[in-house]
Amino acid sequence: MTTHSETELTQDELARYRRQLILPEIGPEGQQRIKKAKVLVIGAGGIGSPLLLYLAAAGIGHISIYDHDVLDLTNMNRQIIHDSGNVGVPKVQSAEQTLNRLNPGLHYELHAERLTRETALSIVPQYDIVVNAVDNLDTRYMLNDVCVELRKPLVEGSIFHFEGQVMLISPDEDSACYRCVYPEPQEPPKKQEFGVIGVTPGIVGTLQAAEVLKYVAGTGRSLKNRMIYFDLLSASFREIELKPDPDCPVCSKLKQQPVLL
Numbered sequence: 001m002t003t004h005s006e007t008e009l010t011q012d013e014l015a016r017y018r019r020q021l022i023l024p025e026i027g028p029e030g031q032q033r034i035k036k037a038k039v040l041v042i043g044a045g046g047i048g049s050p051l052l053l054y055l056a057a058a059g060i061g062h063i064s065i066y067d068h069d070v071l072d073l074t075n076m077n078r079q080i081i082h083d084s085g086n087v088g089v090p091k092v093q094s095a096e097q098t099l100n101r102l103n104p105g106l107h108y109e110l111h112a113e114r115l116t117r118e119t120a121l122s123i124v125p126q127y128d129i130v131v132n133a134v135d136n137l138d139t140r141y142m143l144n145d146v147c148v149e150l151r152k153p154l155v156e157g158s159i160f161h162f163e164g165q166v167m168l169i170s171p172d173e174d175s176a177c178y179r180c181v182y183p184e185p186q187e188p189p190k191k192q193e194f195g196v197i198g199v200t201p202g203i204v205g206t207l208q209a210a211e212v213l214k215y216v217a218g219t220g221r222s223l224k225n226r227m228i229y230f231d232l233l234s235a236s237f238r239e240i241e242l243k244p245d246p247d248c249p250v251c252s253k254l255k256q257q258p259v260l261l
């Protein structure tokens, strides 16, 4: 249980977060909620980089990171949380070095392993919100299914070439899930290399960080049942309305069950 004194803001924190504390939508109460929040981030790559940086900068108290990869030189055009000197180092470790320099007062939990469905089912309940920053479809669909089953909010984001998209899968009964939008994987599940400039995952991760902060602070209008889609080549952003699919194989069945509180 978190006690009142653990969430009270110190003088240092009042200074560090001053520019967001003076926002009426956040204020000291919102900042305290940010401080006691536990966020699970899957992926410390191109999307995870800005996401983790902004979550840490904003003061999310507990950030857990899963990534099984080691840093490669070909990652460096987009994975801006990492230092070139860390090529060959596990990404979670490399990311933690940067995060500790950025905001040393937070708790970072590192897992240099691939998140399996079994592990996800056991750990997801410990967190307030989950963020998907992965680049493979297997994990993307697995995370959607687990978060829907456990009724945990999930911020979903993905890129393809110059395009990106972000949505929030809310535990509310009237929320569309990822499978409502894309029932089956659209690409072959094997990992194929495709071209990307760093800005594309940068925008996706940044939008996801904003969704997390809004959710945790309890402010604003979320991306539930909406998708932000952008194409940087034509410099266009669109909002796409989403609807839950009454025949969705994952969320439609669960929605017929009563919520156990």
Ligand SMILES: [Zn+2]
Pocket: 176, 177, 178, 179, 180, 181, 244, 245, 248, 249, 250, 251, 252
């Ligand atoms: Zn669904």
